[in-house]
Amino acid sequence: MLRPLVLLLCYPFLAAFAEPDWWKTSILYQIYPRSYADSNGDGDGDLNGIRQHVEHLKSIGVGIVWLSPIYNSPWQDMGYDISDYKSVHPKFGTLEDAKALIQKLHSEGIKIFMDLVPNHSSIEHPWFNASRHGQEPERDYYVWKDPKDRKGDDIFPPNNWLSAFDGDSAWEYDEIRKQFYLHHFGKYQADLNYSNPKLVEAMKDNMRFWLDLGVDGFRVDTPGFLAEHPDFPDEPWIENCTSSLKYNCLEHIYTTNQPRTYEVLHQFQEMLEKEYNSDKYMILEVFAPWDQWKGYYGPLMAPFNFLLVNDLWKDTNAKKLQSIVSDYMTNIPKGIWPNWVLGNHDNTRVATRMGVDAVDATNMLILLLPGTSINYQGEEIGMEDGHVRKYEILDCCNRDPQRTPMQWTSGTNAGFSTGNKTWLPVNSNYWNINVETQSHDSKSHLSTYKRLAKLRKSLVHSTDLETATIGDSVFIFKRQNEGKTYYVIVNLNNQDEYTVLSSSSLKNLPAKLIVYIPSDNAAYAAGDSLDTSSKITLRPRSGIVASKASTSGAIASWVLAWSFPVFFIFGFYY
Structure with a gap:
């Protein structure tokens, strides 16, 4: 009789300290495999x-x-035109190399996501060849x-x-099947038909x-x-559209x-x-208005939050950044984890x-805002676009500069x-922007990134957030967890800002901060004291x-005081 009672009484205590799901606590790091590290000297990055x-x-x-995709592909869209979903492209290695990488990552406590490309395949996929010839089940x-119309030699698309x-x-019209196939992207990427349960x-x-291999x-x-x-x-066409890309002049309803x-x-x-x-998870590359975007959330899936990618630029002011952050935190469904x-x-x-x-300031944002932090390779050392x-x-689409090789x-x-x-x-600035050089510099971007990542671990259990601005350029947010309070203060201006922190709307701001x-470019060093009522x-x-x-400290004392009776009860009666 005592056992259920003890469990009931202890549940709130235990739940409060339960570890969140692994996809909530982790830094998710994107690797573009062809540009990360080349193990065999052929000039292409690979799995080894x-x-x-x-x-x-x-x-x-x-x-x-x-x-990013490592599958077999004709490589007309850098691997996003897949000809075999269950293989590894030879430039990256073998399936055995993939298994070895999965095992190595897992041995170090790191999970791995594959890039799933479900919307389309390469027209060189065996499915497409079978489909254009009317073979089952791929038909x-x-x-x-069918064409919308035919006039002489002219064949008109369905819409x-x-x-x-x-x-x-x-x-794109196919002479073998005598029909058009849909391709939302390149004509070498035929759209798959999800109204067909067999395809699903x-x-x-x-x-x-891949899941059975350990992904x-x-x-x-x-x-x-x-x-x-x-x-x-x-x-429908958008009136008075001036975009140079006609696609942008349609309402994609x-x-x-x-x-x-x-x-x-x-x-x-x-x-x-x-x-x-x-125990598996999906994160989705979604571009949609708020009302449609919310539908992509579920217990084991969530859409990327691209607001900072789309709207944070050199000329973004503090009010705009505050709006980006606040709108997102307000609009995500209740109980859903941010990213x-x-x-x-x-x-x-x-x-x-x-x-x-x-x-460093942008890494403070991405690592310390509440939720999952999603990073692209090289951001930890401040890599720039290459020439x-x-x-x-x-x-095809001028994306090479951000894909130049990792600088080690x-x-x-x-x-x-x-x-x-x-x-x-390789980017010409590799000689001073690289992992090795920054590893030996305590003030480097890499060293700062590591300190931020360590701090982030103490904040992952909470999504609490308070934001404020001072003037047009200073954005501040406050995070609390484990009995500590942290303030992230960012100057978005390209000029010095002389500011009084107490002039912000932050609640319960202490007289002094440490x-x-x-x-790396801050006017203060770790340990310096800031008077919040002075400039x-x-x-x-x-x-x-x-x-x-x-x-x-009372919380820690409470935990310590309760640890003995809780473990005593469980040890004696459980």
Whole structure:
């Protein structure tokens, strides 16, 4: 009789200290495999190269690694045109190399996400060849439609839908099948047909293949395009549109974020729940208005928060940044865990977009705002976009500069490769922006990143947040956990700001703060005292993490006092 009573009485105590799910506490770190590390000197990064640098990942607090596609592919869209979902492209290694990497990451306590590309496959996938020839079961694996009209030699597509890549028609006529197939992106990427239950199961089977090898989840590429309106109507044109890309001049009300899309993703989630004991996770690359965006949340899935990627630039002021943060925290569904993204392989690097002098300040934002922190390789050392000459360009959409090789050392090819040439040129600033050099400098971006990552661990159990601004340029937010209070103070201006912290709207601001972690360009050092009622100097693009001494020792005493009776009761009666 006593056992249930003890469990009931102790439950609130135990629940308060329960460890959150692993996808909530982790730093998620994106690796672009071709640019991370080359183990065999051929100029291309590979899986064994990643495995050789797992210690670096561990040292910066990474909890989850997300690999951009490593599958077999004709490589017309840098691997996002997949010809075999259950394979590894030879440039990256072998399936055995993938297994070895998974094992190595797991041995260091790091999870791994694969990049799932469910919307489309390469037209070189065996499925497509079977489908265009009308073979079962692949016949209806893709979105095929008859021509809208024929006039002489002219064949007209089913509707006015356009490709997001080039703005031309999203339909390509196939001479073998005598129908058009849909391609929201390149014509070499045929859209899969998620109104076909057999296709849904086939994609689940691809997921199971990697999950059974030990993968912990997926980053899901462009899921908003999974389904189309079943009637395939024309999309309305936007009046007075001046975009140079015609795709942007259509209202995409029939091609994105359709009801069937949510249904399919929830089927994927249900598989994770039932077949993998809810211990896997998906994070989704979603672009949608708030009302549609919310539908992508679930117990085991969430959409990326791209607000900082889209709206944080050099000229962003403090009020705008506060609005970005507050709107997101207000609009996410109740009980849902936040996440923050500042950069990725598709966007200009943070150090280029915000300036190299803002690297530490932006890392303070991405690592200390409440929720999961999502980082792109090289952000820990402040890598910038590289210069890629016209004759060196490989990507269709001008994304090569943010994909240049990782800078490990000041040696040949930045330590990325021992080869004579790298697949993209190494950034010319590699000699002083690299992991090795910064590892020996206590004030470097890398050293600051490590300190921020360590502090983040003490804050992951809470999503509490209070924000404030002072003038146009100073953004402040407050975090509390484990009896400590931290204030993150960022100057977004490219000029000095002389400010009085007590003039902000922050509640219960102490008279003095202690600098805990300064940016490399801050006017203060760790341990310095800040008088919150006097003017302090905030240098351009600098940031400061300051702390308030704990006044909640009573909580620790309460925990200690209760630890003996709780363990005594459990030990004697359980």
